[in-house]
Amino acid sequence: MDFAFTEQQELIRKEVASLARSFPADYWLEKDNSAEYPWEFVRAFAQGGWLGCIVPEAYGGSGLGVTEAAIVLHEICAAGAGTSGASPVHFYMFPPMPVIKHGSEDLKRRYLPGVATGEIVMSFGVTEPNAGTDTSRIETRAERRGDRFVVNGRKVWNTNARQATHMLLLARTAPRDPAHPFAGLTLFFTPFDRAKIAVKEIAKLGRAAVDSNEIFIDGLEIPVEDVVGEVGRGFxxxxxxxxxxxxxxxxxxxxxxxxxxxxxxxxxxxxxxxxxxxxxxxxxxxxxxxxxxxxxxxxxxxxxxxxxxxxxxxxxxxxxxxxxxxxxxxxxxxxxxxxxxxxxxxxxxxxxxxxxxxxxxxxxxxxxxxxxxxxxxxxxxxxxxxx
Ligand SMILES: Cc1cc2nc3c(=O)[nH]c(=O)nc-3n(C[C@H](O)[C@H](O)[C@H](O)COP(=O)(O)OP(=O)(O)OC[C@H]3O[C@@H](n4cnc5c(N)ncnc54)[C@H](O)[C@@H]3O)c2cc1C
Missing domain, CATH: 1.20.140.10 (Butyryl-CoA Dehydrogenase, subunit A, domain 3)
Incomplete structure (x- = not known):
């Protein structure tokens, strides 16, 4: 049993701590007061190459693990950035995971390099007002029409939607079967098309700098190539x-x-x-x-x-x-x-x-x-x- 960090992990810890601490507490106070997205912070982490932490090297990232991502996020928070600093960064770290594990080669090549550089800004569309914690009850539907899906529905607590260029979206593609309630859900990684998605921000207790929103999806078209993994196995x-x-x-x-x-x-x-x-x-x-x-x-x-x-x-x-x-x-x-x-x-x-x-x-x-x-x-x- 060895509880020590490796040399590389120790280096990551020190470098991230130093970068995160270059943004003083007053920066975060100001962001909280003005409810402005902390772009300077995100760009500094993009420049340092930290956003591509878990993206495999073949797609422009560093190919590190969840352990290293956890070290990065811990140091951001220990520096005083709070969720205002951690949330924008962690959206580059866990939402791409299903693409890395289950995405087609084409999907990985099209999207992962943009995640690694920070050009792609993600949101995560799972929670719905009428389903809550019971994800099997989501009502957003994606209907197949030829080579695309057409999506209609509503999501809530969609963090980052005001900034997002892309979204990881879960939708129903087959009716709910009580015997297999989590089957028939499909996962998409797709551009956040503002012509088809309306965004309404939720005023909330904390993290004013990073928006959370209700989103209304009306006729969003998603090409079949943007399905992550298998249709019906998204959950x-x-x-x-x-x-x-x-x-x-x-x-x-x-x-x-x-x-x-x-x-x-x-x-x-x-x-x-x-x-x-x-x-x-x-x-x-x-x-x-x-x-x-x-x-x-x-x-x-x-x-x-x-x-x-x-x-x-x-x-x-x-x-x-x-x-x-x-x-x-x-x-x-x-x-x-x-x-x-x-x-x-x-x-x-x-x-x-x-x-x-x-x-x-x-x-x-x-x-x-x-x-x-x-x-x-x-x-x-x-x-x-x-x-
Ligand atoms: C600031 C913020 C950001 C978020 N960002 C995102 C995001 O980016 N993307 C996204 O998809 N979601 C996001 N969420 C949603 C979040 O994951 C959900 O709010 C959370 O999972 C709880 O779901 P709910 O709010 O629908 O609560 P509900 O499911 O309505 O539950 C209400 C309460 O009842 C309890 N409860 C329900 N059923 C049971 C049971 N069987 N046994 C015991 N207790 C029960 C729950 O624990 C909870 O305390 C965010 C939420 C917040 C507040």
């Missing part, structure tokens, strides 16, 4: 991006927790009340120490799941557990950081309130804590399915 192809997504978002939550903890510890050393630094009180110190311990544990689970995925081993239980523990640990660290700052924790100027708002997301998305516990109850413990 199963999508699964190859869901475990990486859980690992990556999990480690983002750890990184955000670390950024908040770093600020809180600094503050606890400097803030004098009753003639002593507040960190001298165990009521302040212990929650910070506990938050540190929980972040360490959650990170270990994220890295174990990434290691399993990269080794081609099953990692459903570990990826779900990683997301579960990381979302809790990240949230607790940010909450403790706000508390440590007292009233100033509520002020934007001290930055922990932004991290606190942003980290809350991971208990809900990409999969809720309850659904993770459902998965573990059923698939790990063998308990009867409850729903």
């Amino acid at each position: 199963y192809h999508l699964l190859d991006s869901l475990n990486p997504e859980r690992i990556m978002t999990g480690i983002e939550a750890v990184g955000i927790g670390r950024a908040a903890l770093e600020r809180a510890v600094q503050y606890a050393k400097q803030r004098i009340v009753f003639d002593r630094p507040i960190g001298q009180n165990q009521a302040i110190a212990h929650p910070l120490a506990l938050a540190w311990a929980k972040l360490e544990t959650a990170e270990l689970m994220c890295l174990k799941a990434a290691w399993l995925f990269d080794g081609g081993r099953p990692c459903g239980a570990e990826s779900n557990t990683a997301k579960l523990l990381a979302a809790e640990a990240g949230f607790e660290a940010c909450d403790v950081a706000v508390q440590t700052h007292g009233g100033y924790g509520y002020a934007k100027e001290f930055h922990v309130e932004r991290l606190f708002r942003e980290v809350r997301l991971y208990k809900i998305a990409p999969v809720s804590q309850q659904m993770v516990l459902n998965y573990l109850s059923e698939h790990v413990l063998g308990l009867p399915k409850s729903y």
Whole structure:
């Protein structure tokens, strides 16, 4: 057993930390206030070659694994960028995964090089208002007409839609069969045609810089060449991006927790009340120490799941557990950081309130804590399915 990073992983960690830390907390405060997409940050990561991290070398990327992608996202978040910095970057990392694993050679050649350079900006169209977590109930339909599909329907929480050039889209191509509810869904990687897709932004709790939207698809035409893998097996192809997504978002939550903890510890050393630094009180110190311990544990689970995925081993239980523990640990660290700052924790100027708002997301998305516990109850413990 070896818990050490390789030399290459250590180098990635250092380089990304240095690049991410060149964007100070005030940059993110400004982006949050103005709700402007952080293009300068994304371009800096494109120039550094980081966006093509998981794209195979044959298609212009670096051919690295989910472990390295997780290291990149952790350092972005630990630098204080929060979800505002991590989300735009992670869209280059897990949505292309089904294309890499199941896409035709033609699809890979047409799209992956653009993902690696950052020219292609992706959105991920799975969630729908009437289906929620039960993806088998999505109602967006793609009907085959000759050499193309025509798509009509509605998606919700489509992140990045205001910027996207392309979308990974899941749609029904055959009626739902209760015996096989996840069959008959097809995955497409296709240009985001604004003549056929209307976008309505959702005002939300955090990450104002990165838009989330309702989208209305009306007669979108998709050539058959843009189908990812097999028609009717889209949900199963999508699964190859869901475990990486859980690992990556999990480690983002750890990184955000670390950024908040770093600020809180600094503050606890400097803030004098009753003639002593507040960190001298165990009521302040212990929650910070506990938050540190929980972040360490959650990170270990994220890295174990990434290691399993990269080794081609099953990692459903570990990826779900990683997301579960990381979302809790990240949230607790940010909450403790706000508390440590007292009233100033509520002020934007001290930055922990932004991290606190942003980290809350991971208990809900990409999969809720309850659904993770459902998965573990059923698939790990063998308990009867409850729903
Ligand atoms: C900021 C943001 C960005 C997002 N970005 C994207 C994106 O880019 N693309 C995309 O496709 N989706 C995206 N999502 C959607 C996200 O994945 C879903 O919100 C999430 O999976 C939960 O689905 P829902 O909101 O429909 O909740 P629902 O399915 O309506 O569930 C509501 C609540 O009930 C609970 N619940 C439901 N059924 C059960 C059950 N059987 N047992 C126990 N509890 C249950 C859920 O856990 C949840 O707490 C995003 C969401 C947010 C908030």
